């Protein structure tokens with residue numbers, strides 16, 4: 001199917017073309033016809049599935065382009081407001097539509113001016129409620145969208161939302177989008193939507209199959225080592241590491257920086273300017289590792305994140321879904337890697353069950369395994385490198401004093417040093433130990449084995465390695481000496 005089948009106006013088809021979209025995504029295929037019919041709708045689909053265009057395109061199609069604030073989109077955060085308005089601007093500009101963003105922390109007057117000029121506004125709940133309550137603006141949107149409704153709930157915006165709707169015209173088309181559908185969101189939908197149609201992207205589609213989900217079992221004190229080893233091994237182009245607390249974000253960023261990575265940290269109480277700057281550097285690839293808390297990374301839309309690391313497993317399933325949704329976007333492949341301690345295995349089980357997904361247990365590669373991979377990558381690189389005139393000159397100069405084999409050895413020593421893998425030989429638990437722990441966790445839950453779907457049964461390469469000493473380490477993490485002997 002193509003976008004042609006929706007019979008959009010030429011200006012809109014042009015914009016879709018310019019955006020490089022060729023085929024509508026599943027949530028777009030299902031939602032667009034319903035919205036074009038003028039019906040209210042509630043849509044559930046995971047992040048990165050193209051929900052913005054799912055409501056943006058049909059709304060822009062139906063807008064007359066003359067009325068001011070003909071469409072209102074409410075989103076939970078400032079970052080999202082900017083992202084969504086960028087995307088809507090892209091689709092609307094060929095039709096001459098103006099878009100404005102409305103959020104807290106900036107001057108009221110300038111925003112009010114822009115709102116009065118705009119056809120579409122994208123707003124966060126707090127500031128929007130202020131403006132409506134104080135009668136600084138009076139808007140009559142025909143189209144109202146509540147985007148990322150579950151996030152709004154998580155962030156405690158439910159009352160603001162309900163209040164905002166008291167100021168909006170009854171005669172409107174209302175759409176609601178959410179990655180998950182908790183009960184309170186369903187209740188809210190009953191209040192603000194009128195006979196809504198629902199679009200649910202089915203479970204298998206919703207669990208983004210472009211994301212490989214893996215977990216590694218480590219002792220608590222091994223997390224830093226495990227992270228470094230995995231990053232060394234997987235060599236991500238761009239990755240996000242999620243932490244639970246701001247304090248952890250700060251500590252881990254200094255640590256990763258000290259290990260030579262280009263790192264940026266993002267957490268909730270950073271200044272807006274600084275946040276925007278940080279996100280931009282990450283998008284542009286100036287920063288390779290992004291370390292963030294859940295709240296800070298809400299809605300973050302960076303398309304080519306290759307890996308998401310959960311430094312700790314998040315407590316709730318929804319936050320897991322949101323975190324891993326930062327990778328595998330727009331049809332790219334991604335990997336989501338979670339570090340867990342043995343007593344967090346039950347959280348894995350719970351999340352798998354809640355989300356309807358499977359995480360595969362893996363063993364952290366040994367120093368030697370990573371070294372072999374890096375060495376063979378280096379050999380390939382050497383073979384494929386083209387000789388340059390300046391390189392030839394350099395060897396000629398060296399040959400005055402040193403024989404050619406020694407020169408080769410010296411050069412090899414220099415490049416080899418670059419790929420030397422540091423750290424302990426073995427980090428984390430082996431496959432057999434993980435299986436035992438999973439079994440034990442299952443038994444603890446009173447024989448709840450219905451949900452074991454053979455996860456963890458994959459026999460990784462390192463399945464039979466000796467891992468003496470882990471049993472002690474796991475408990476208290478006191479005995480580092482054991483580790484070094486194994």
Ligand code: ADP
Pocket residue numbers: 020021022023024025028045046047048049050051052053087301303329330
């Ligand atoms: P969601 O709101 O579901 O998290 P977004 O609307 O932010 O997802 O879309 C994620 C990314 O996918 C954006 O960069 C968007 O431009 C892109 N995208 C959306 N629809 C399509 C499509 N049909 N073809 C290609 N890319 C798309």
Ligand code: MG
Pocket residue numbers: 051052147148
């Ligand atoms: Mg979205």
